[in-house]
Amino acid sequence: MAGGNLAITAADYSLLTDLYQLTMSACYVGEDLAETPAHFEMFTRRLSNGFGYFVAMGLEQVLSYLESLQFTDEQIDYLQGTGIFKNAPAAFWELLRDGKFTGDVWAVPEGTPMFPHEPFLRIEAPLWQAQIVETFILNALNYQTLIATRAARMRHQAGDRTLLEFGTRRAFSPQGATWAARAALAGGLDATSNVLAAQQLGINPVGTMAHALVMAVGTLEGSEDEAFQAFHRYFPAAPLLIDTYDTMGAANRLKAQIASGETTLSGIRLDSGDLVQLSQDIHKLMPEINIFASGDLDEFEMERLQNAGAQIDGYGLGTKLVTGSPVNGVYKLVEIDNKSTMKKSKNKATYPGRKQVFRNVKAGGDHMALATESSQDNEIPLLKKVMQDGDRLTKPETLDQIRDRTKANVAKLPAGVKQVENPEPYPVKISEQLQTLTEEVAARLKKKH
Template sequence: MQDSSPQIEKTDALQAKAWTPESWAAESLAIAPEEYGLLTDLYQLTMSACYVGEGLHQKPASFELFTRRLPEGYGYLIAMGLEQGLEYLENLSFSPAQILQLQKTEIFDDAPDRFWGLLEDFRFEGEVWAVPEGTAIFANEPMLRIEAPLWQAQIAETYLLNALNYQTLIATRAARLRQAAGPTARLFEFGTRRAFSPQGSLWAARAAIAGGLDATSNVLAALKLGEKPVGTMAHALVMAISALKGGEDDGFEAFHRYFPGAPLLIDTYDTVAAAQRLAKKVADGMPLGGVRIDSGDLVAGSQAVRSHLPDTPIFASGDLDEYAIESLRQQNACIDGYGLGTKLVTGTPVNGVYKLVEIDGTPVMKESSGKATYPGRKQIFRRCEKGQVVGDRLALTIEAALPGEVPLLQRVMHQGARMIPPERLSQIAERTAATVAALPSSVRRLQDPQPLPVEISHGLEQLTEHTRL
């Protein structure tokens, strides 16, 4: 039976627009902060309505976001995406028009009226604990914990998983690429056209730079991040001007008329021949900031180009990943920088999950085969010796740190208000570099890495045994 709380008033104008599967078909799919409330899976809302009906919605709950296992071939993950998660929680709301659209779906016809009032007044009022962005983490270690009224914590799941899972994947790949390429190589993110969405391309650019890359070709992302975008040219310019004006060099000269000294893409036709011709122009005083090779045998091609352009930076691109870069370096390729796209912004996903660990003071756990979770609110304690990480201990928040241990999860939001300002991207990148450098070589290596052992505290072991049904 429904409670007596009044429903949101339906205006004549909105009533006239009945919901049909096609009613929003012409609406833009660009995401605005005022739409965050609806950017969720349906069951977050139906479960929340059920909590309201059962009188459980305001019970204090704790959810933790973690991955049960690392992606195959990975020895660690770099936590990323917290900034976007906090921005989401700060802006999460439901407008009257959005509530009416939900009502018109008829899915919620038997939901309690009080649910609509809660949506109308919604503002996240919980606590958030998280590891700082750029921190190395391992399986079963929470990147983030939400402590909030049950229904609020439930609604936040979908967006938080999306933001943290994807950026953690990109940041980890970026850290591995930096390791493979070495500290002096220039690494550029070129993945916008391959990212899973326009929004994803912005997050990928951010996470890539925070994970160790130098810059992005995504103009919007770069300017939003306070960075300078980078890039060269595409084969289309060389081919178009060659066809209309006579040759490849005409394309190079035309581009340099407007962008003097800019790097040039030299493998449209004959890479070595192009390098030979450019070498003569460089000898005559033409500035050249670099050349890019995007195809062919990158080892032989780069060595040949270096023989003609010994002082010109050589960049390589073309579906490269950390394994390809490692191989190129082992074969003494003459490459000073890399453009990373498809393999960086796609690949094996980080399969993070968001699980209830405590409700109204009672620890809970999932016991499904292969998907069991640890109960209770947890802290990660990291132990270092002489600047090197030697082990992690997953413990309950009520347990104290042992000598030499440092807690990783920090409270970053209190009663819905941020406790920390946004960090500069350079700060996060420095943390990433430092945390990766502190890991054992067996964890960092690209081939057959060995994840850091994570000890389960005595208190957590006891609670797990006690909580099992």
């Protein structure tokens, strides 16, 4: 079997995991540990891509997944048929057949800026459940956090210019493309060209045209101008892509047609060439026309263009929005059966115990502490309880709510942290109780190992 189109539905999510999540769970059952209360936290060890912050995103998909998690008879038959689990206890299959997620979830709201070692999310559940959900959680949160962060940085750099998500053809999969569109909009972009994502999100998609239309219609019907006219017959005044042949030649002809009343135009798109010079020349020629730029743009190139005086009203953002160095979020056990634990590997050590992150709303800066600690003056706790006993405590938010939260939260960050180049570190301190617990657990583990 070649796998067909490898389409994924919610019913498939139980197997959308790594094998070792299942083999470990079978081991837990055999050792009578499966129902032991466990606490796992998802966090990053470092910032990537030269970012000064991350914007947490993807919680909605995690909660939907946890709500619907279950194993079908067909899936269990497949697992048994692999032969990998031939020594697994019979109780393991009973657990999968009857099991569902019954735990609690604590998480920061989507659109919250986060920093190294601060937990985005905590799962409190029987050990086998907390273990088996790791892969999906990291997949959903890591990718959408990457896209939302890039979108927030681009929005900060662009100011009030229009930002459009054009990344579907470069996203890592069809599923990734819809998640990328969602995260980009929630991170601050205005619209997406992905029609499926737009339909699922309840908005209208956006777009212009491609060089292919200019080349096809122009070749068959006579000229670039006739291609523009043909497109406008069905989509009046739509933005036109004018750099297929001679950009300024097309601009001058459009200027004359507008002046004579032959056509109207809402905007033009540039996908190549010297964007600074071209945008300046076209703006001088047609100051009332919006100019959009596309073509492997990111926040760094946007900064360069704007500093050079480009007259660009909006950007189409694709490849560099939906790809890049991944957010290296990890999911680690921090407490088992009321006993705090930690990882001590070189360069990969973790903080033990259930934690809370407190943010100072006046002075700025974060305070990472144990979940049992209280906030200090002007601090608010970031992690909220969003699921209890497998049931959601909150209703799904609208895209506008998340986008507004992202915008407001990023605006509150220190200017240096938001710099596109060489951002300054954000202050995060560790509470005395957390530091003491870390030292105590490290000492205990050293004696045992």
